[in-house]
Amino acid sequence: MREIVIVGHGIAGLTAKDTLRRQGFDGHITIIGNDLHPPYSRPALSKAALSPTMDLSDTTLPPSSSLATQISETVVGLNTDSQFVTVASGDQYFYDGLVIANGTHARRFTDHEEEYTLRTRDDAQKLRARLQEQPAIIVVGGGPLGMEIASGATSLGCDVTLVHQGLPMCAQVGPVIAGFLAQKAVENGVKIVDALASSVTRSSAEQFTVELDNGREIYAPVVASAIGDSPNIQWLQDSDLLTDGKLVTDSRGRVTDNIVAAGDIACFNGIRTPIWTSAIEQAKTAAGGLLLGNEAPELSFQSYFWTDQFGVNVKVSGPIPHNGTPHIIEGSLESGSALLHWSESNSAASINYRIPVPRLHKLAKSLAPTA
Ligand SMILES: Cc1cc2nc3c(=O)[nH]c(=O)nc-3n(C[C@H](O)[C@H](O)[C@H](O)COP(=O)(O)OP(=O)(O)OC[C@H]3O[C@@H](n4cnc5c(N)ncnc54)[C@H](O)[C@@H]3O)c2cc1C
DSSP, X not given: OOEEEEEOOSHHHHHHHHHHHHTTOOSEEEEEEOOOSOOBOSGGGGTGGGSTTOOGGGGBOOOOOSOOEEEEOOEEEEETTTTEEEETTSOEEEOSEEEEOOOEEEOOSOOOTTEEOOSSHHHHHHHHHHHTTOOOEEEEOOSXXXXXXXXXXXHTTOOEEEEESSSTTHHHHHHHHHHHHHHHHHHTTOEEEESOEEEEEEOSXXXXXXXETTSOEEEESEEEEOOXXXXXXXXXTTXXXXXXXXXXXXXXXXXXXXXXXXXXXXXXXXXOOOSHHHHHHHHHHHHHHHHHGGGSOOOOOOOEEEEEETTEEEEEESSOOOSSOOEEEEEETTTTEEEEEXXXXXXXXXXXXXXXXXXXXXXXXXXXXXX
């Protein structure tokens, strides 16, 4: 293998490139990406970047020294027989090995410019500029992204309504921490509407109508949709790589013997896990899978997730703690700072607690102390 092409220059693509070099690959690497900004941290976009004082260029990732040819283009097609990808300008890039790491795009209800989504640095720039005008805003979706946008919007002085069916964040952090976060959201002035948004339409020149599944309608001039993402698989539609519309890999990231995938786009070993640390670990594994095949280690890592919202920092190590009451190891929820452990799932979490991530991982795996 002398020529490797990487599609996507987000964290998964960059990690794959660095790992290939670290593992001794001395052939040529071409990395193709269509975001004109230098690579940046996406998690920072919904956190610090919605604050009025942060310079968006502070989200730029440190430069990598591993050698590769960078191409700013959109990949539009793949020919697996002749082993090349085609970019929008018509150029073709031949490969012996291909890494697919071109992420996802935000889902949305309309094409209207006042419906905002947050996936790219340009999205963050536009959303922040609009929120600084302090419009009333409806945030659709109470996952981490929706709650972080709601948090940023309230801190900028907006009147915020958040629409989510059930307890926001429950699917990501379980009911105990989700309850704590919802309380903080309400204390910060967010109106939480427990319903599913069945449609969003620009009903007049000034406002959107958000129709709820309980028959109610709510209105605002601005909507931010945080309703999930869809893999960027358009350019793979004519290839034979998709299974039921999904890019599925084995446990080493392989789609075929010479094509691997990693990050948000991939159903890695059958499961899509669109979080930052997964993208990194999957990319390391996939780079090994491409170079070493069955000799490469399979994906094995402790899942980790964090969020910052309403002045609260939450870190979770291990499976999402849905059930069981956590044992509070240190601190308390009342004081707003706590270290928690779920023995049922071997998960640990911290709330506003200065704990290094490796220690949190260790804690998650340890047996819960008896209450
Ligand atoms: C606002 C926001 C906040 C987040 N916060 C957190 C968090 O707190 N914690 C957490 O764990 N995760 C968080 N995530 C998720 C995390 O950022 C992603 O899991 C991670 O960035 C995925 O990396 P990736 O490299 O797979 O994809 P991406 O980062 O999407 O990179 C894909 C790259 O491919 C490029 N590309 C796309 N299509 C093409 C094409 N056809 N041709 C060429 N290039 C293409 C794109 O421009 C992009 O640069 C957040 C995501 C967002 C959007």
